[in-house]
Amino acid sequence: MNGWGLDDLPFAQVRAATGADPSVRRIAYPKEAFDPYYNPKSRFLPDPNEGLPAIVRNITSSANCERYLVITKYNGVVPGTKMEIKGIGAYSQGIGSLVRHYHLFANVAVSMYDGSTYEKINRSFAAFGASFAAGLGLTEDPLTKLDESVFPNPPESASSSTALKERTRALVSARLDRMISVYLQQ
Helix, strand or coil, X not given: CCCCCHHHHHHHHHHHHCCXXXXXXXXXXXXXXXXXXXXXCCCCCCCHHHCHHHHHHHHCCCCCCCEEEEEEECEEECCCCCCEEECEEEEEEEECCCEEEEEEEECEEEEEEECCCCXXXXXXXXXXXXXXXXXXXXXXXXXXXXXXXXXXXXXXXXXXXXXXXXXHHHHHHXXXXXXXXXXXXX
């Protein structure tokens, strides 16, 4: 999904939510900076250097910001199944071609850290409220439902699909918009 501009969405949404506040900056970091977080050496004895506070501190050591908003991906499970879905993508579910459903997913999380102590600023109750309210919908989220004609088959064709790109950007934007607004509240 390189070239889809997904990494640009959080910054654009924070800028929009803050009225283009000039103090909001995007901090560049090496592509592999979050590898220890996504691929820890041990799941049983976590290394503090592999946690988000240490990674953020390493990336931002000279940035001197009041707070850092960090967007990460996570692994989820399709409800009612054991199918693991990682980060952002699409999946199909069903039996054969007659009873098959196609979906987009965006497993993204937002965390905020204090700029001097790197302690996590917890907004989990407010974030839970926003997620809970969104989950009360009785119908399927139209942003996640995917028409078979847009589903990438073969998977390698995903990167060249304009329709899939736009649908994925819309879904990620909607998820981030709901979460970022919670973190920007005083």
